[in-house]
Amino acid sequence: MEKVIIAGGTGLVGHHLRKLLLENGHKVMIVSRRPGKDTQTWNDLDRNGIPEDTTAVVNVAGENILNPLKRWTPEFMEKVRSSRIETSKKLVSYISQSKSPPKVFASISGVAGYKPSPTEVYTEDSLVQDFDFLSKLVIDWEISSKLPENVKTRQFTVRSGVVLAGDGGMIQQLYPSYFLGGGGKIGKGTQWLPWIHVNDLAGIFHHGIITDSVNGVLNGVSPQAITNKEFSEALAKSMSRPALVPGFVNEATIKVMFGSERAKIILEGQQVSPDRTLKNGYVYKYPEISDACKAAVANFAIKRSV
């Protein structure tokens, strides 16, 4: 049985990871900005460090980049950066200073460091490049999560694709337009959409926590590469709705909603392969987009409660 701390455990990924860990008999404590049940605040950790019996620490905290209610201002961009980098630095510092460091430290990052391309296939060994705000964020985020060499805690990082779930993330945002029969590809539709079902993302973290040989970078994407158009067709089919060409939410709407820099997350894409994730023995529950969409849609009405 592991005693796991999840920073960002109140969010979409953290909630599903917590649920999976509890189902598997582990103990979980959340780190949050707000106090709550089975929760420590960041201020608590600043004062006391991580509890000495902690065996695993996970960081999945971060200001929601695709919040349509937040404009892409310099202030918001700084919050997006600091909520990832400062939380990572804090956890690295608590672990480094702990008298009995945890066995494993796991963190999340994204696939935005792989430059969008129609032809390139990126694995964990591919070069991560600094070509825009988000790619630089991924690089700095991963650097800030690195433990010093003298700390013996095992470490791995999951570079996540777009997370598919019924209770948050992209499907929740798209659901109303698909429900009204206006869903469809966004932009050209030929752009790759690296994706993962939330249960598999939680599953990769769980597998990494309990498997002593897992370390380094794991791509948190499904092995099935799909385009934005193929995703829209699978989602529409899972909801017994048509996939329009284009849908209600077109390229121009996305640019107005998010600003052109953030819109790139949706309008451009890269093909990412989870080579190391598979080699490290993770078995996907939802390797096919049709099953992942069906599961997410079936879960849509279920409200999250931590």
Ligand SMILES: NC(=O)c1ccc[n+]([C@@H]2O[C@H](COP(=O)([O-])OP(=O)(O)OC[C@H]3O[C@@H](n4cnc5c(N)ncnc54)[C@H](OP(=O)(O)O)[C@@H]3O)[C@@H](O)[C@H]2O)c1
């Ligand atoms: N969802 C995706 O498609 C996706 C894809 C790739 C990577 N990721 C990454 O995975 C992580 C988790 O994603 P998610 O979808 O679970 O996000 P989420 O639902 O928005 O939850 C993130 C959690 O981070 C904490 N947080 C938010 N703003 C913060 C701030 N300014 N300072 C400190 N903590 C803050 C919040 O916890 P408290 O309010 O309790 O403090 C929140 O519950 C993020 O870092 C995200 O970039 C997500």
